[in-house]
Amino acid sequence: MARVFVITGPSGVGxxxxxxxxxxxLPDLELSVSATTREPRAGERDGVDYHFLSRDEFDRRVxxxxxxxxxxxxxxxxxxxxxxxxxxxxxxxxxVLEIEVQGARQVRAAMPEAVQVFIAPPSLPALRTRLVGRxxxxxxxxxxxxxxxxxxxxxxxxxxHVVVNDRLDDALEQLTTVVSDELD
Ligand code: 5GP
Numbered sequence: 001m002a003r004v005f006v007i008t009g010p011s012g013v014g015x016x017x018x019x020x021x022x023x024x025x026l027p028d029l030e031l032s033v034s035a036t037t038r039e040p041r042a043g044e045r046d047g048v049d050y051h052f053l054s055r056d057e058f059d060r061r062v063x064x065x066x067x068x069x070x071x072x073x074x075x076x077x078x079x080x081x082x083x084x085x086x087x088x089x090x091x092x093x094x095x096v097l098e099i100e101v102q103g104a105r106q107v108r109a110a111m112p113e114a115v116q117v118f119i120a121p122p123s124l125p126a127l128r129t130r131l132v133g134r135x136x137x138x139x140x141x142x143x144x145x146x147x148x149x150x151x152x153x154x155x156x157x158x159x160x161h162v163v164v165n166d167r168l169d170d171a172l173e174q175l176t177t178v179v180s181d182e183l184d
């Protein structure tokens with residue numbers, strides 16, 4: 001039975017918002033807290049939004065084999081710690097991973113039974129508008145993320161499920177249907 005749900009897609013597409021809505025609707029789901037070397041944004045808390053690690057600590061944990069997957073994204077490292085998954089998977093608790101495309105590929109190789117959903121924007125200009133509008137990244141960072149987004153969008157056909165996040169309510173409905181069908 002599918003117990004690991006990978007939600008991927010470009011930065012700014014609304015993965016976080018969709019996952020929050022998904023978890024309200026399906027409260028048995030638990031979210032894997034990723035590790036990153038990026039600096040916390042205003043309001044982000046260590047251990048809640050991310051495990052914020054120094055570069056040395058991240059590299060040490062990579063060498064120790066602590067990650068299920070890890071990837072470099074826009075100049076920083078991000079990864080899923082085994083400790084976020086193993087106990088939950090063993091206990092049959094469904095876990096959601098919010099990760100970028102390279103990490104999703106690594107999870108696909110390591111756990112082919114995981115369900116993977118690609119969240120796509122209606123268009124690249126719409127993605128730019130959202131990235132600028134959310135105001136979390138400066139102009140240079142927005143451009144870095146849009147460059148990566150073009151490559152990520154090209155990976156869309158690799159994914160069994162694609163949800164276009166045009167209207168949030170519709171996208172949430174579709175995502176909830178995919179996940180609840182797999183849980184049943
Ligand atoms: P942000 O800096 O906006 O929080 O995240 C940047 C990108 O890294 C997003 O696409 C996000 O989904 C992705 N990401 C977050 N956590 C992980 C992780 O554990 N592994 C991978 N591969 N990507 C992650």
